[in-house]
Amino acid sequence: MRSPLERFYAVIPAGGIGSRLWPLSRADAPKFLHDLTGSGSTLLRATWDRLAPIAGDQRIMVVTGRAHRAAVEQQLPDLADLNVVLESEPRDSSAAIGLAAAILEKREPGVIIGSFAADHVIRGDRLFRAAVAQAVNAADQGYIVTIGIQPTEPAIGFGYIRSAGEMGLDGADSAMLVDSFVEKPDLDTAKQYLASGDYLWNAGMFISRADALLEEIGKQEPALLAGLLELAEVWDDPAARGPVVDRVWPGLKKIAIDYSVAEPAAEAGRMAVVPAHFDWDDVGDFASLAKLNSGGRKSDLAILGENARVLADSSSGIVVSQTGRVISLIGVQDIVVVDTPDALLVTTSANAQRVKSVVDALKISGRDDVL
Amino acid sequence: MRSPLERFYAVIPAGGIGSRLWPLSRADAPKFLHDLTGSGSTLLRATWDRLAPIAGDQRIMVVTGRAHRAAVEQQLPDLADLNVVLESEPRDSSAAIGLAAAILEKREPGVIIGSFAADHVIRGDRLFRAAVAQAVNAADQGYIVTIGIQPTEPAIGFGYIRSAGEMGLDGADSAMLVDSFVEKPDLDTAKQYLASGDYLWNAGMFISRADALLEEIGKQEPALLAGLLELAEVWDDPAARGPVVDRVWPGLKKIAIDYSVAEPAAEAGRMAVVPAHFDWDDVGDFASLAKLNSGGRKSDLAILGENARVLADSSSGIVVSQTGRVISLIGVQDIVVVDTPDALLVTTSANAQRVKSVVDALKISGRDDVL
Numbered sequence: 221m222r223s224p225l226e227r228f229y230a231v232i233p234a235g236g237i238g239s240r241l242w243p244l245s246r247a248d249a250p251k252f253l254h255d256l257t258g259s260g261s262t263l264l265r266a267t268w269d270r271l272a273p274i275a276g277d278q279r280i281m282v283v284t285g286r287a288h289r290a291a292v293e294q295q296l297p298d299l300a301d302l303n304v305v306l307e308s309e310p311r312d313s314s315a316a317i318g319l320a321a322a323i324l325e326k327r328e329p330g331v332i333i334g335s336f337a338a339d340h341v342i343r344g345d346r347l348f349r350a351a352v353a354q355a356v357n358a359a360d361q362g363y364i365v366t367i368g369i370q371p372t373e374p375a376i377g378f379g380y381i382r383s384a385g386e387m388g389l390d391g392a393d394s395a396m397l398v399d400s401f402v403e404k405p406d407l408d409t410a411k412q413y414l415a416s417g418d419y420l421w422n423a424g425m426f427i428s429r430a431d432a433l434l435e436e437i438g439k440q441e442p443a444l445l446a447g448l449l450e451l452a453e454v455w456d457d458p459a460a461r462g463p464v465v466d467r468v469w470p471g472l473k474k475i476a477i478d479y480s481v482a483e484p485a486a487e488a489g490r491m492a493v494v495p496a497h498f499d500w501d502d503v504g505d506f507a508s509l510a511k512l513n514s515g516g517r518k519s520d521l522a523i524l525g526e527n528a529r530v531l532a533d534s535s536s537g538i539v540v541s542q543t544g545r546v547i548s549l550i551g552v553q554d555i556v557v558v559d560t561p562d563a564l565l566v567t568t569s570a571n572a573q574r575v576k577s578v579v580d581a582l583k584i585s586g587r588d589d590v591l
Numbered sequence: 592m593r594s595p596l597e598r599f600y601a602v603i604p605a606g607g608i609g610s611r612l613w614p615l616s617r618a619d620a621p622k623f624l625h626d627l628t629g630s631g632s633t634l635l636r637a638t639w640d641r642l643a644p645i646a647g648d649q650r651i652m653v654v655t656g657r658a659h660r661a662a663v664e665q666q667l668p669d670l671a672d673l674n675v676v677l678e679s680e681p682r683d684s685s686a687a688i689g690l691a692a693a694i695l696e697k698r699e700p701g702v703i704i705g706s707f708a709a710d711h712v713i714r715g716d717r718l719f720r721a722a723v724a725q726a727v728n729a730a731d732q733g734y735i736v737t738i739g740i741q742p743t744e745p746a747i748g749f750g751y752i753r754s755a756g757e758m759g760l761d762g763a764d765s766a767m768l769v770d771s772f773v774e775k776p777d778l779d780t781a782k783q784y785l786a787s788g789d790y791l792w793n794a795g796m797f798i799s800r801a802d803a804l805l806e807e808i809g810k811q812e813p814a815l816l817a818g819l820l821e822l823a824e825v826w827d828d829p830a831a832r833g834p835v836v837d838r839v840w841p842g843l844k845k846i847a848i849d850y851s852v853a854e855p856a857a858e859a860g861r862m863a864v865v866p867a868h869f870d871w872d873d874v875g876d877f878a879s880l881a882k883l884n885s886g887g888r889k890s891d892l893a894i895l896g897e898n899a900r901v902l903a904d905s906s907s908g909i910v911v912s913q914t915g916r917v918i919s920l921i922g923v924q925d926i927v928v929v930d931t932p933d934a935l936l937v938t939t940s941a942n943a944q945r946v947k948s949v950v951d952a953l954k955i956s957g958r959d960d961v962l
Contacts, residue, residue: 243919531952533945546934546961548614548949551942552926559935563917564928566937571922574904578919581902590917 224360224391225353227332229430230275231320232267234284234292234338235310239579240505240572243563244540247591252338253291256503257512258524263503264338265295270345271336272298274352281305281324282338283316302456308465312474314444314481317426318437322452325430332359334427335477337502341512344498351496355427357391363492364436364485365395365427368420369500374410377504377573379403379422379478381493389492398491401483420493423500426477436481436490444473444480505572506556510538521549525559537569563590595731595762596724598703600801601642602691605635605655605663605709606681610950611876611943614934615911618962623709624662627874628883629895634874635709636666641716642707643669645723652676652695653709654687673827679836683845685815685852688797689808693823696801703730705798706848708873712883715869722867726798728762734863735799735807735856736766739791740871745781748875748944750774750793750849752864760863769862772854791864794871797848807852807861815844815851876943877927881909892920896930908940934961 238251245251252264259266271280281303284292289306293299305320317335324331334352342348355365368381384399401422405413413419426433438445447468454460485491503509513522521532525541531548532539537555539547547559556572558565567575582591609622616622623635630637642651652674655663660677664670676691688706695702705723713719726736739752755770772793776784784790797804809816818839825831856862874880884893892903896912902919903910908926910918918930927943929936938946953962 243917529958531949531956531958533949533952545932546614546953546958548934548936548938548953550936550938550945550949552937552939555923555937557935557937561916563919564930564935565919565921566923566926566928567919567921568923574921578902578904578921581904582917582919585902587900587902587917 221330224332224356225274227328227330227360228275228279228352228356229324229328229331229333230271230280231317231324231333231335232264232271232280232282232338233313233316233320233335234264234282234288235307235313235316236339238339238503239576241503241509242558242575242579243560243565243590244542244558248287250288250339251503253288253295256509256524257341262295263341264292266342267336267338267340268296268299270342270348271334273345274349275334278303281320283307283320284338285310308469310474311469311472313477314437314441314475314479315448315469315472317477318434318444318448318480319451321430321433322448323455325434326452327456329431331430332356332427333430333433334359334425336425339503340423341501341503342498347496347498351494351498352427354392354395354494355425355492358387358389358395358492358494359428359432361389361392362432362490363389363395363428364432364481364490365392365492365494366398366482367423367425367427367496368493369423370495370497371414371419371421374407374414375421376404376407376410377508378502380405380410380413380419381422382419383493383495387492392492392494395492395494397489398486398493400486401478420495421500423502424478426482432490433481436485440480440484441473441475444475447472505575506538506540506558506567507569507572509540510554510556510569513538592701595703595727596645598699598701598731599646599650599723599727600695600699600702600704601646601651602688602695602704602706603635603638603642603651603653603709604684604687604691604706605653605659606678606684606687607710609710609874610947612874612880613929613946613950614931614936614961615913615929619658621659621710622874624659624666627880627895628712633666634712635663637713638707638709638711639667639670641713641719642705644716645720646705649674652691654678654691655709656681679840681845682840682843684848685808685812685846685850686819686840686843688848689805689815689819689851690822692801692804693819694826696805697823698827700802702801703727703798704801704804705730705796707796710874711794712872712874713869718867718869722865722869723798725763725766725865726796726863729758729760729766729863729865730798730800730803732760732763733800733803733861734760734766735797735803735852735861736763736863736865737769737798737853738794738796738867739864740794741866741868742785742790742792745778745785746792747775747778747781748879749873751776751781751784751790752793753790754864754866758863763863763865766863766865768860769857769864771857772849791866792871794873795849797853804852807856811851811855812844812846815846818843876946877909877911877929877938878940878943880911881925881927881940884909 238245528541609616899912906920
């Protein structure tokens with residue numbers, strides 16, 4: 221039998237728009253298609269480049285919306301045709317990752333899959349690879365495994381994982397049992413979490429045997445599992461796939477994998493976490509984007525955009541420039557300015573989470589042209 | 592002899608760019624060519640419309656730069672050709688107004704001129720006309736006359752005029768002798784000015800007999816006067832004008848009329864002021880523009896721009912939109928956002944005076960394309 225890592229398959233769900241990053245992120249230019257670090261790579265491409273050395277570029281599957289197919293394939297020229305899974309409409313992460321698991325398990329029984337968001341930022345590839353290797357080993361021993369990021373500050377924008385002691389697993393020395401997942405805390409709670417040393421950031425990475433993942437889904441959501449298996453059964457038969465997708469996919473329950481798999485598995489003692497020390501951020505809003513691009517110096521003005529022409533006088537925050545216009549800031553602190561050809565956002569870091577509400581308001585007021 | 596008002600000629604110096612209103616105001620689109628109140632008229636046109644009922648449209652002279660000739664004539668189709676005085680380069684207000692005075696005095700000895708900036712905002716035309724009528728009468732009696740605006744608050748953005756008691760002039764009941772002109776005060780001083788009742792805002796309006804104005808200029812700046820008279824001598828001779836302008840104009844001293852005329856005349860007891868109660872603002876910066884367009888309610892967001900698409904959530908200040916882009920503000924207070932096709936400014940009311948420094952910085956850094 222091949223080693224666990226040889227049986228590893230990476231799955232990249234590339235779905236969410238990233239509404240909190242409007243007007244940078246749009247329905248037709250979602251967050252994962254942007255370079256948010258000035259690296260020259262989109263987040264999707266950077267995710268691929270991080271996973272290819274682990275899984276091999278023939279063993280990475282991308283689950284994305286039909287509308288993004290061309291952009292995804294353009295970003296990932298080495299992505300194999302049979303590894304592009306297109307959703308006719310979004311059905312949340314249980315359906316997306318579960319379908320990938322079902323397809324891969326049918327193709328290759330015993331496969332170990334790891335699901336990694338297309339729109340997170342990670343620095344420290346060596347540490348990432350080491351953590352995935354441990355997670356794959358723990359997964360091979362039957363656990364649903366996540367990688368938890370060692371907190372460096374009392375962040376309130378992330379969910380946390382409470383760990384419950386080491387497990388002594390073969391090839392996964394640092395893996396710990398998960399006690400529970402907890403939602404984004406307030407600042408005092410976050411400080412307690414940090415001080416206790418028992419909590420890790422939930423980076424939404426899930427590694428497990430495909431069959432184990434499907435089994436967990438089936439325990440909570442048997443109808444969802446049945447639909448996924450039905451889809452997988454015909455997926456690789458071009459003639460049969462279409463009608464089944466049209467019939468089954470729209471009826472699948474929309475539920476995040478956190479609720480269908482991670483929390484129940486943790487409660488049942490089947491969830492492990494590998495603590496990791498690489499830099500990670502889900503870049504959930506412009507405050508986080510500002511921090512990411514200013515080296516953590518709050519007094520700095522981060523500037524993002526290839527042809528940015530920014531003239532700033534005693535200002536801090538972030539400017540995202542997509543237009544090449546001259547942008548002048550005078551005496552504005554913690555400001556967020558996002559300059560795109562058809563929409564402009566001006567807010568502050570403190571209000572960054574409220575950007576989503578603008579997107580909702582634009583929808584309601586019929587200004588869909590800029591969504 | 593015709594009545595003083597029949598001998599009145601209005602002069603509109605249309606010169607300054609209004610750098611503190613960049614990027615709205617530009618070298619090729621100076622402040623006076625903008626509609627800053629949402630009235631549908633440019634400030635220049637509104638100035639014309641205010642003066643035409645007083646002087647008649649054949650008795651309004653505009654002094655402007657060669658580059659603005661077409662725009663000025665487009666705005667003022669009734670402006671007579673011989674009343675367009677073009678400056679080959681800016682030489683400040685003594686030269687501009689002095690040249691108009693010299694030309695008009697030559698054409699029509701005994702003419703009374705009134706100089707009114709092209710880029711101020713005035714509301715209350717009836718009160719304005721009444722004040723001008725009194726000023727013209729006072730001017731006919733030999734005084735250099737200004738119209739002083741009754742302060743409504745301790746403004747620190749304007750210069751003040753200290754009055755020294757009523758004069759009992761015929762046809763100018765409320766005219767008072769000017770004690771002195773004072774520069775923009777700090778807030779405490781402004782409060783004292785307001786409380787004393789002796790101070791008026793200096794709106795930069797000067798009404799006097801043309802010969803009296805030229806005489807004042809000659810007392811302080813004899814070389815300047817000599818140059819102006821030399822220009823006026825040939826002005827209406829198309830063949831002779833060009834060479835004299837080329838030789839004389841570039842050498843004229845650059846000095847504001849406040850220093851060549853108003854202050855010395857006040858010191859000598861030859862300066863009168865007619866207090867007036869109309870609304871007046873020189874719209875010196877975006878803080879003033881915000882106030883002007885929000886009805887004075889500080890909590891409001893003023894929006895300027897014909898096709899503005901602004902979506903604001905708990906924000907105050909001003910948005911100037913020239914692009915038709917969606918502009919979204921979230922939780923920004925006293926903000927100034929000026930959105931033009933090639934330049935964007937983001938600052939706050941408190942920093943409005945610093946906008947000029949950006950223009951200077953753009954010059955230095957060679958970004959003249961957006962000036």
